[in-house]
Amino acid sequence: MKSWSWRRQVKDTSGVPIFDLRHHGSAMKNLWTVESPDGQRIAELKHVSSGRRSDLDMVVPTGKDKEDDVVLQVRQKDQSAITTRVFSKDICIAELLLQESNDISNLSQVDRSSWKVRIAGGVDPAVVSHLSILYTD
Numbered sequence: 001m002k003s004w005s006w007r008r009q010v011k012d013t014s015g016v017p018i019f020d021l022r023h024h025g026s027a028m029k030n031l032w033t034v035e036s037p038d039g040q041r042i043a044e045l046k047h048v049s050s051g052r053r054s055d056l057d058m059v060v061p062t063g064k065d066k067e068d069d070v071v072l073q074v075r076q077k078d079q080s081a082i083t084t085r086v087f088s089k090d091i092c093i094a095e096l097l098l099q100e101s102n103d104i105s106n107l108s109q110v111d112r113s114s115w116k117v118r119i120a121g122g123v124d125p126a127v128v129s130h131l132s133i134l135y136t137d
Contacts, residue, residue, distance in 0.1 A: 032056075048073075054081035060127075072127075086128065093120045094128040 006023040017037040024031045032045040042060070049055040054076040062068045070088070077083040077095075086094040100114035119128045 052076055052081075054084060091120075093123045094118065 008021045010018050010021065012018055019037065019042060020035045022033045022035060024033065033041055034043040034045070036042055044059045045056050047055065048057050052075075054074070056074040058072040058074060060070040060072070062070065072093075073087040075085055075087065077085055082098045084096045085092050086096070095118045097116045097118075098114075099116050117128060119125055
């Protein structure tokens, strides 16, 4: 292990950094954070099930009291997490569907993963887009 934490920078198509995804500690259930390019915490993610490692709770701080924070639950629908749903207050606001898997061992030349994302009406697509990038990366 080179480090107790893991960090991956997500960039747009022109190479400009959008955010960093950071894992704190060595255990899978430790805290994950999403940070802006200037280091501000945008969101926190935490695994909620050891048997279903794709199940996450995501907290987006609003800058007010903690009770006003936005909490999203990301839950795999099936055993392989081919379909994953995003809930807010027990209402499904989005669904991510793996359409094509990158079932090749060396991804240095190609990444064939393809995801379809459906978003409920009235939901800010930017929130789900960021969550989709985090989840499928």
